[in-house]
Amino acid sequence: MxxxxxxxxxxxxxxxxxxxxxxxxxxxxxxxxxxxxxxxxxxxxxxxxxxxxxxxxxxxxxxxxxxxxxxxxxxxxxxxxPDPASGIGGVIVNEVDPLRLGLDRWLAMLAAKGLYPSRAVMIVDAGTALTLDIVGADGVFQGGFICPGLSTMLRAMTESTDLLVMPEVPEFRRMPAFPSIQAIQNGALSMAAAFVEREFERFDGDICVILCGGDAALLAENLGIPVDYRPELVFDGLAIALPAEDL
Structure with a gap:
């Protein structure tokens, strides 16, 4: 097939x-x-x-x-x-209609739980938005965060000021910088990385952090915590929500 x-x-x-x-x-x-x-x-x-x-x-x-x-x-x-619903793939959504989560977030949760069925998982999708969602070891969705992604943060800063120009190819580093535009790029990366690390600390390390999205590889390289980089997480979730043999 x-x-x-x-x-x-x-x-x-x-x-x-x-x-x-x-x-x-x-x-x-x-x-x-x-x-x-x-x-x-x-x-x-x-x-x-x-x-x-x-x-x-x-x-x-x-x-x-x-x-x-x-x-x-x-x-x-x-x-x-797919038609999002609580219970598919072992992911239970109680506090909100699964349709309201966004299809990409829900599919990523299905795939993450499939990878670690007996562990709590933290799914970080680093794209246009930076999303972080938590599913407990029991499969229950515990909520999440949606923040601006790296390029979205950079674009917001450059569009809100007269003298800063969006670089053609952004270069993000997790360190202080002297030029303003580089400091903005590094600040965006540092904020995103610190955010993920802080949420990881809330679980005392007893959670699997799974990264996907266009900026996931960059983020993974700059995190001081163990992560599982899975760039195709949404596709893997599609296969769980809609098994090909059933279509």
Whole structure:
């Protein structure tokens, strides 16, 4: 069975393509009109038959509908979106409708719990937003945080001042800096890293920290705590929420 998984994020459209019996392949494109993004996806997949397509998205309903329409036209398969519900994958959500969490956060929790079924897990998604969610050893969602991501923090600072210009290629380091723009970049990284470390300390180290998202590798390198870097966590959650054999 050939399976195409798509994650439509705030910054990029990402995908995982797995042909039967082969290792998965990954690709991404910066957000553009749906037709352009699906065209790039079609070139990646080529003429291969897509048997199953699963979709995660934090985009608007209009964008999701357009992506689904273009995917159906390109591959003759209707993308399936998961329906978040408490109990799936052993993750129990009591205090809020799972739909209100955001599909990417919920899917990442499913995947994290699948990796560590008997441990408490802290899922950190470092992308446009920096999200941190906690699931207890019993599978119960204990709440989370949503903060600006590294580039979002940097953009907010440069757009709010007249004399600072957003660097074409940001360089984040966890150390003091002399030039203002470098100090802003380093401050953003230091704030994000200290935040994750502080939440880890609240559990006296008795929790597994799992990182995903576009800035996760950078964040992982600058943390003073043990972490499990899993860049494809949302795709793994899709496979739990929508098993291919059931579609």
């Amino acid at each position: 050939n399976t195409l998984d798509i994650d439509a994020g705030n910054t990029r459209l990402k995908w995982r393509w797995q042909m039967s019996g082969q290792e998965p392949k990954y690709g991404a494109v910066i957000n553009q009109p749906a037709e352009v993004m699906v065209e790039a996806l079609h070139k990646f997949v080529g003429d291969s038959v897509v048997d199953v397509c699963r979709l995660s998205s934090v985009r608007s309903r209009e964008v999701v509908d357009e992506v689904c329409q273009k995917v159906l036209g390109a591959f003759s398969v209707q993308p399936r979106l």
